[in-house]
Amino acid sequence: MEVQEKVPVQTFMGVDRDVFLRDIYPKRRPAVLRGVCLGPCLDKWTAEYLVQKGGDMEVKVHVSTVPEMDFLHKNFVYKTLPFSEFVKRASEKKHTEFFLSEDESYYLRSLGEDVRKDPADLHKQFPGLAEDFYIPQFFESNQFFSSVFRISSCGLQLWTHYDVMDNLLAQVTGTKRVVLYSPQDALHLYLSGDKSEVLNIDSPDLDQYPEFMKAKRYECVLEPGDLLFIPALWFHNTLALQFGVGVNVFWRHLPADSYDKRDPYGNKDPLAATRALQALERALHTLDELPPEYRDFYGRRMIQRIQKRTHCDMNAHEQSTSTLPSSDTKPG
Ligand SMILES: O=C(O)CCC(=O)C(=O)O
Missing domain, CATH: 2.60.120.650 (Cupin)
Structure with a gap:
């Protein structure tokens, strides 16, 4: 395995x-x-x-x-x-x-x-x-x-x-x-x-x-x-x-x-994330107006758009955290 x-x-x-x-x-x-x-x-x-x-x-x-x-x-x-x-x-x-x-x-x-x-x-x-x-x-x-x-x-x-x-x-x-x-x-x-x-x-x-x-x-x-x-x-x-x-x-x-104020557990997505996920559901619903091969094609384009955007964000974040002062604490 x-x-x-x-x-x-x-x-x-x-x-x-x-x-x-x-x-x-x-x-x-x-x-x-x-x-x-x-x-x-x-x-x-x-x-x-x-x-x-x-x-x-x-x-x-x-x-x-x-x-x-x-x-x-x-x-x-x-x-x-x-x-x-x-x-x-x-x-x-x-x-x-x-x-x-x-x-x-x-x-x-x-x-x-x-x-x-x-x-x-x-x-x-x-x-x-x-x-x-x-x-x-x-x-x-x-x-x-x-x-x-x-x-x-x-x-x-x-x-x-x-x-x-x-x-x-x-x-x-x-x-x-x-x-x-x-x-x-x-x-x-x-x-x-x-x-x-x-x-x-x-x-x-x-x-x-x-x-x-x-x-x-x-x-x-x-x-x-x-x-x-x-x-x-x-x-x-x-x-x-x-x-x-x-x-x-x-x-x-x-x-x-x-944060969502009605969240006693600390596990509800932040409000902006919830709105973004809802917008995605609406976008997927809109794609349903098209025949399957068009749904597939535009779905792939949406994935590419998201990947490009989130990977750029993550790379920028990684660069900013890697320039932080290095640890002088001893890992045990
Ligand atoms: O310790 C556990 O049993 C679960 C801990 C957990 O899920 C948390 O701290 O969020």
């Missing part, structure tokens, strides 16, 4: 705000930041502590009979549980009380107060726990968008997707493998909205997804205390190697009015 090109995500030690903003952030590439102070959560957040301190607030969780969650065939269901009961179940292998099967897997992506409107905020939904987690001050406070609990059963895999905001994913307990793909590989990922249809990234069906092998696979394993910088639009796929607790923090990288 062909082998997908694999690249380790670069790891940086002893990163502070200045180093992050000068050497890492402008490159717009994922980076593992090791040794940033995340607060007492690193020692405190055992399953027992979370059960005791997290309380009985109801949380909506994903429950799946197999750990590889599949959004195409919906092999999971959403269920509501008290937070303490959820943590108990997610941290055990076999359950005495369950929804689907005694070895079902659990995943929490915490939500805001009004799930349709409010972004998740640990300080609002879990004030007793939020004080244990220090949000790295790597962006301005008015850019903050959300802080989200990511709690998974051992083995739980979340499909490849992108978000539209910059993101620091903190691994507090447990270890997690993260595979990432560049936005420039979007055409090789068989997208359905913000998600890739290639669910089995380790052994993909190449008859169905032949282009997938062209995507460059960036990979890292997060240990407790690690932060992963995931720039907006970078695709990521997570696999919990153990029961684990993470928190991710999204912040606005573009001016605030670029």
Whole structure:
């Protein structure tokens, strides 16, 4: 079988705000930041502590009979549980009380107060726990968008997707493998909205997804205390190697009015992108007025126009970031 090109995500030690903003952030590439102070959560957040301190607030969780969650065939269901009961179940292998099967897997992506409107905020939904987690001050406070609990059963895999905001994913307990793909590989990922249809990234069906092998696979394993910088639009796929607790923090990288205000998840395309995609749909509709060979011909011309434009933009961007001051931080 062909082998997908694999690249380790670069790891940086002893990163502070200045180093992050000068050497890492402008490159717009994922980076593992090791040794940033995340607060007492690193020692405190055992399953027992979370059960005791997290309380009985109801949380909506994903429950799946197999750990590889599949959004195409919906092999999971959403269920509501008290937070303490959820943590108990997610941290055990076999359950005495369950929804689907005694070895079902659990995943929490915490939500805001009004799930349709409010972004998740640990300080609002879990004030007793939020004080244990220090949000790295790597962006301005008015850019903050959300802080989200990511709690998974051992083995739980979340499909490849992108978000539209910059993101620091903190691994507090447990270890997690993260595979990432560049936005420039979007055409090789068989997208359905913000998600890739290639669910089995380790052994993909190449008859169905032949282009997938062209995507460059960036990979890292997060240990407790690690932060992963995931720039907006970078695709990521997570696999919990153990029961684990993470928190991710999204912040606005573009001016605030670029984003859709009705987006509590941080994954709705920016308003201008939505308008452009709608215009494309209208253009495709207009092409339908022509016979097939004309549709094909003018479709190709449209592709060429887009390729020319986006490649020029990307080349200009690459040139501007390659002239940034070089890093004096030691990759670890
Ligand atoms: O850690 C996870 O389970 C998923 C993380 C994620 O999707 C994110 O931080 O955007």
